[in-house]
Amino acid sequence: MPLLINGERIDLSQPTRELIYTFPELEEQAKRLRSQPAQSVGPKGLLYVQQREFAATTPKDGSVSILGSDDATTCHLVVLRHTGSGAICLTHCDGSDTETEVLLITNAVKVLSPNTECGRLEVHLVGGFNDDRHLSQQLTNQLLRAFDRLQDSIHLVTFCVTAANVKTGEIFHATFPDKGPDKDLRSAIIFTGAKMVNIYDSRKEQLCIGPYFWMPFPHVDFWLAQDDQHLLQNLSTSPLAEPPHFVSDIRTALMYLKEHPFPDKTLFPSRKPWMYRKNDSGLWERVSSDQM
Numbered sequence: 001m002p003l004l005i006n007g008e009r010i011d012l013s014q015p016t017r018e019l020i021y022t023f024p025e026l027e028e029q030a031k032r033l034r035s036q037p038a039q040s041v042g043p044k045g046l047l048y049v050q051q052r053e054f055a056a057t058t059p060k061d062g063s064v065s066i067l068g069s070d071d072a073t074t075c076h077l078v079v080l081r082h083t084g085s086g087a088i089c090l091t092h093c094d095g096s097d098t099e100t101e102v103l104l105i106t107n108a109v110k111v112l113s114p115n116t117e118c119g120r121l122e123v124h125l126v127g128g129f130n131d132d133r134h135l136s137q138q139l140t141n142q143l144l145r146a147f148d149r150l151q152d153s154i155h156l157v158t159f160c161v162t163a164a165n166v167k168t169g170e171i172f173h174a175t176f177p178d179k180g181p182d183k184d185l186r187s188a189i190i191f192t193g194a195k196m197v198n199i200y201d202s203r204k205e206q207l208c209i210g211p212y213f214w215m216p217f218p219h220v221d222f223w224l225a226q227d228d229q230h231l232l233q234n235l236s237t238s239p240l241a242e243p244p245h246f247v248s249d250i251r252t253a254l255m256y257l258k259e260h261p262f263p264d265k266t267l268f269p270s271r272k273p274w275m276y277r278k279n280d281s282g283l284w285e286r287v288s289s290d291q292m
Helices: 018-022 024-035 098-111 135-148 183-192 220-224 228-235 246-259
Strands: 003-005 046-048 053-057 066-068 076-082 088-093 121-127 154-158 163-165 206-209 274-278 284-287
Touching: 003 135, 018 024, 024 154, 053 098, 066 088, 076 098, 076 135, 088 098, 098 135, 121 135, 135 154, 183 246, 220 246, 228 246
Parallel strands: 003 154, 046 066, 121 154
Antiparallel strands: 053 088, 066 163, 076 088, 076 121, 206 274, 274 284
């Protein structure tokens, strides 16, 4: 089934920018969202999604009420929601395998929406800018075409999103001082060529990290010896648009890879994921394997 706007099929043979002229309501929705002041979202009820991760849940979730992500420059943030069940998924795409990723997030929402006769699948897309290498435009086109190839009808609602309210489906502009556990590990695996993964079990209300395995990262000492400008220019797809903490995060991720060249020995010797649940303060707390 096709990708739709207001019940009308999108003509993907036209340039993407023509969508705004054909469907001006998209521009109005984006303007409303961009005009919102950013809300600072604390850890209570939050599940933060990093690059090449996705998470799906429903309004019945007693631990997670907000799915959020940020720091998308050439990347895109995608929210898919079923209006009947309220099941919702957020992912942070970077173009590594867009068609497979769209299938993954669509299946995640459908699994949480069994026997739902009413409602529809709605998608919210945002991200990217007019970068010199046109990476943003390529990813936008990939996402539109991937959704258009699905068997299900998908309704495009928004081109601008940074967070989603699980209970209401509201999309809003947000920042996240607390981005959850194992941030360094979750950032480091991007350098190893890791595929997109589901990080949340909504039935158990548990965050699942790993297990991850990689070979020693080549030339890690070389990269760690470079100055900030060299790292910015060579390890970013958008050097002029990165947030201030980009380079420090890159150094931390590289150091993590240096310290753990064989994660099967130092991180995941049991080959089991690290599991977390929300505690009474709203923070993720590690649980032992016998609690899983």
